[in-house]
Amino acid sequence: MKVAIFGLGYVGAVSGACLAELGHEVVGVDVSGAKVDLINRGEAPIVEEMIAELTAQAVQLGKFRAITDAAAAVHASEISLVSVGTPTAPDGTPDLSYVDHVVAEIGAALKGRREPHIVVIRSTVPPGATEKRFAPVLEQAAGEKLGQRIHLAFNPEFLREGRSVRDFHQPPFTIIGAMSDAGFEGVKRLYDGVESETIRTDPATAESIKLLSNAWHGLKVAFANEAARILKTAGVDARKALEIFAKDTVLNISPAYLRPGFAFGGSCLPKDLRAMISIADKGQASAPIMKAAIASNEAHLDAALAAVRACGRRPVVLFGLAFKPGTDDLRESPYVALAERLIGKGYALQIVDPYVDASRLMGKNKEFIEREIPHFVELMARDAEDAVDAAEIIVYGHATGVDKGAIIERGIGKVLIDLSGDKELELCGADYRGVGW
Ligand SMILES: NC(=O)c1ccc[n+]([C@@H]2O[C@H](COP(=O)([O-])OP(=O)(O)OC[C@H]3O[C@@H](n4cnc5c(N)ncnc54)[C@H](O)[C@@H]3O)[C@@H](O)[C@H]2O)c1
Numbered sequence: 001m002k003v004a005i006f007g008l009g010y011v012g013a014v015s016g017a018c019l020a021e022l023g024h025e026v027v028g029v030d031v032s033g034a035k036v037d038l039i040n041r042g043e044a045p046i047v048e049e050m051i052a053e054l055t056a057q058a059v060q061l062g063k064f065r066a067i068t069d070a071a072a073a074v075h076a077s078e079i080s081l082v083s084v085g086t087p088t089a090p091d092g093t094p095d096l097s098y099v100d101h102v103v104a105e106i107g108a109a110l111k112g113r114r115e116p117h118i119v120v121i122r123s124t125v126p127p128g129a130t131e132k133r134f135a136p137v138l139e140q141a142a143g144e145k146l147g148q149r150i151h152l153a154f155n156p157e158f159l160r161e162g163r164s165v166r167d168f169h170q171p172p173f174t175i176i177g178a179m180s181d182a183g184f185e186g187v188k189r190l191y192d193g194v195e196s197e198t199i200r201t202d203p204a205t206a207e208s209i210k211l212l213s214n215a216w217h218g219l220k221v222a223f224a225n226e227a228a229r230i231l232k233t234a235g236v237d238a239r240k241a242l243e244i245f246a247k248d249t250v251l252n253i254s255p256a257y258l259r260p261g262f263a264f265g266g267s268c269l270p271k272d273l274r275a276m277i278s279i280a281d282k283g284q285a286s287a288p289i290m291k292a293a294i295a296s297n298e299a300h301l302d303a304a305l306a307a308v309r310a311c312g313r314r315p316v317v318l319f320g321l322a323f324k325p326g327t328d329d330l331r332e333s334p335y336v337a338l339a340e341r342l343i344g345k346g347y348a349l350q351i352v353d354p355y356v357d358a359s360r361l362m363g364k365n366k367e368f369i370e371r372e373i374p375h376f377v378e379l380m381a382r383d384a385e386d387a388v389d390a391a392e393i394i395v396y397g398h399a400t401g402v403d404k405g406a407i408i409e410r411g412i413g414k415v416l417i418d419l420s421g422d423k424e425l426e427l428c429g430a431d432y433r434g435v436g437w
Pocket residue numbers: 006007008009010011012029030031032035083084085086098101102122123124125157158159160161
């Protein structure tokens with residue numbers, strides 16, 4: 001393909017050389033005449049493993065050149081990749097003005113022409129920016145609606161500086177946030193020869209995956225360092241502990257616990273987070289992440305309560321009381337906490353959880369109920385369907401052993417607040433509201 005790349009920094013310079021290696025004809029554009037001159041001399045404008053050789057080879061073969069003239073680059077290509085910087089503005093938000101400027105330049109260069117063109121945003125931008133901000137800029141500058149001749153997509157870059165050429169060839173996945181089929185197909189063709197799973201999604205989801213990835217990586221580094229500070233006070237070498245910890249790819253380094261739903265609870269997670277915090281406090285090690293995990297969990301409970309209160313209706317039926325499906329364990333259950341808060345706000349409440357059968361509760365569980373919600377016995381509904389019929393708001397946490405079809409059928413005209421993230425519930429006739437989606 002004939003490719004224009006706007007912005008010859010880390011992303012643009014690596015993409016230019018690697019796409020040329022894949023056989024594309026690449027023209028790079030930068031406002032820096034010095035970077036443009038370097039590339040045209042066959043020299044890379046950045047220092048990275050393998051990039052000097054790749055750039056020299058691509059330029060020598062006539063596959064990669066650079067110019068400062070944006071319009072000429074657009075006219076010489078069928079697809080334009082935008083990889084200019086998005087630095088942090090003084091108020092902490094990303095400064096999108098460089099992307100705005102380039103998108104407007106591309107649009108102006110496309111105005112009045114007939115050739116089809118795909119514009120691809122590769123800079124890291126906040127969710128919604130491609131569709132809500134750059135699409136109108138492009139349409140206005142080009143003087144026509146997108147989706148016919150001109151297509152717009154978002155395609156995040158996952159390279160890591162220091163090993164970016166290898167990362168280009170072995171990305172974790174290729175994500176294409178496309179606004180049209182032609183846009184998707186064009187971006188996909190760009191990566192023919194790169195072995196990775198291609199995932200098509202909407203632009204805002206694609207934009208969010210890039211931000212989520214970097215936030216997650218930052219969180220992982222900070223977690224490991226915080227864990228090391230805490231464990232050091234207990235005389236444990238965290239290098240050894242975390243090496244073994246990371247070998248658990250079932251729960252620790254895996255998709256487990258990475259699905260949005262309701263707050264965590266139970267007899268282990270809150271207790272052991274508190275234990276880590278107490279070790280940190282005792283050893284005077286700072287533990288903001290461990291403390292924030294508890295605060296964030298509380299905030300999720302607040303969000304559920306706020307969602308119920310925002311309905312302006314009552315009474316409520318709550319599906320799920322045990323801390324997770326498939327158990328009768330009520331200790332530190334977030335559903336118990338939610339039930340208490342609802343009662344505290346004066347809501348008439350019925351609870352459906354067939355696993356929590358009052359007559360069979362024993363030991364610690366029985367003690368917990370007697371201490372925390374002694375009146376819960378009267379709140380437990382005998383019949384799930386009758387409870388739904390009597391309620392105006394269905395709060396759905398989990399419902400092991402309940403006929404979900406019956407809830408869905410009976411939900412018409414009611415509000416359903418989903419704490420579980422169960423997609424099937426969206427199909428019920430109720431006014432569906434997710435707690436975090
Ligand atoms: N560096 C990385 O590892 C990495 C990885 C993935 C994504 N990203 C994202 O990609 C984007 C670019 O990052 P980078 O590190 O390559 O940035 P960079 O600052 O190294 O390069 C940006 C380039 O854009 C040029 N530029 C600015 N305005 C221009 C214009 N109007 N026309 C043409 N060129 C122009 C600059 O001169 C510069 O050469 C950012 O949004 C960044 O967050 C970076």
